[in-house]
Amino acid sequence: MADTHPRFAWFDGRLVPWEEARIHVYSPAVKYGTGVFEGLRGYWNEAEREMYVFRLREHLERLAFGIKVMRFDVIPDLAALERAVLEVVRANGFREGVHIRLSALLDGTGEMHAVGPVLFACTANTRPPTRALSEGLAAGVVSWRRPEDAAMPMRVKANANYQNGRLAVHEAKANGYGAGILLNSAGKVAEGPGMCLFMVRGGVAVTPSITSGILESITRDAVIRLLREELGVTVEEREVDRSELYAADEVFFCGTAWEVTPVTSVDRLPVGDGAVGALTRRLQSLYFAVAKGESALHPEWRTPVYATASARAAE
Numbered sequence: 302m303a304d305t306h307p308r309f310a311w312f313d314g315r316l317v318p319w320e321e322a323r324i325h326v327y328s329p330a331v332k333y334g335t336g337v338f339e340g341l342r343g344y345w346n347e348a349e350r351e352m353y354v355f356r357l358r359e360h361l362e363r364l365a366f367g368i369k370v371m372r373f374d375v376i377p378d379l380a381a382l383e384r385a386v387l388e389v390v391r392a393n394g395f396r397e398g399v400h401i402r403l404s405a406l407l408d409g410t411g412e413m414h415a416v417g418p419v420l421f422a423c424t425a426n427t428r429p430p431t432r433a434l435s436e437g438l439a440a441g442v443v444s445w446r447r448p449e450d451a452a453m454p455m456r457v458k459a460n461a462n463y464q465n466g467r468l469a470v471h472e473a474k475a476n477g478y479g480a481g482i483l484l485n486s487a488g489k490v491a492e493g494p495g496m497c498l499f500m501v502r503g504g505v506a507v508t509p510s511i512t513s514g515i516l517e518s519i520t521r522d523a524v525i526r527l528l529r530e531e532l533g534v535t536v537e538e539r540e541v542d543r544s545e546l547y548a549a550d551e552v553f554f555c556g557t558a559w560e561v562t563p564v565t566s567v568d569r570l571p572v573g574d575g576a577v578g579a580l581t582r583r584l585q586s587l588y589f590a591v592a593k594g595e596s597a598l599h600p601e602w603r604t605p606v607y608a609t610a611s612a613r614a615a616e
């Protein structure tokens with residue numbers, strides 16, 4: 302993206318012009334990457350002229366979990382943060398899909414072990430769909446390993462954890478892949494740098510368990526439920542070997558940013574016949590229908606942005 306940006310950000314309790322959402326170079330957030338964050342999406346429903354934030358409550362709860370595990374000295378006001386998310390989308394008047402970032406950052410002048418003060422910030426940006434969504438992409442296992450839970454809690458969305466993913470992305474790109482796959486310290490498949498992984502084999506969907514060094518992904522949870530409850534597919538959460546990916550009929554990534562993205566080859570070996578898998582396609586269209594509110598399923602997963610504002614104004 303060029304240096305265009307939305308008009309407003311939400312920063313430390315209020316909406317501010319985008320340029321003013323800044324944090325000091327001496328803050329622990331800058332010095333040590335001391336922060337936790339959430340990536341969320343808002344889906345635009347053209348027929349209803351409404352934006353739906355996907356699984357907002359679950360993202361807020363995961364942020365609160367991260368704040369607890371990283372021992373930040375604050376009990377987050379989730380209702381206020383929920384309003385912040387809706388406000389920043391509304392203030393910018395978005396009428397297309399957005400990616401939202403909600404952060405809890407350590408401000409002040411503290412050192413490595415600082416626990417506060419905690420500064421909350423939220424931004425929303427448009428994000429057009431990728432080509433990989435329809436065409437799929439080539440993935441490759443990278444040499445970087447996902448740190449084990451005994452080293453860093455990777456189930457927390459801590460900013461500093463993303464240096465591991467960053468190196469994985471660079472290696473994958475240097476090797477000509479569209480995405481990297483990380484193994485964990487036991488040599489089993491973990492996930493991608495910012496997304497979880499599923500494979501389908503003999504009609505059964507399989508994904509690494511939450512003790513595999515992965516983030517406890519909200520999309521992964523949604524995908525498991527849609528597969529089981531709506532598509533009648535058995536889902537196994539278990540250890541996955543690298544070479545099982547070579548035997549899979551279908552592979553896909555999932556996550557807030559990646560949505561449901563097909564993988565058509567792993568380590569240059571075609572997945573199945575090398576085309577996007579049929580179940581991946583069905584799941585993808587169901588996922589988008591639910592996220593956008595074009596399906597009536599799981600209304601509790603959608604928080605309307607603009608209707609919520611009119612309802613509040615009418616109170």
Ligand code: PMP
Pocket residue numbers: 340458466492493494495496497515516517518519520521555556557558
């Ligand atoms: N794994 C990692 C490492 C991630 O950063 C993300 C993105 N948050 C995911 C998986 C997917 O998680 P979610 O579905 O909650 O976005």
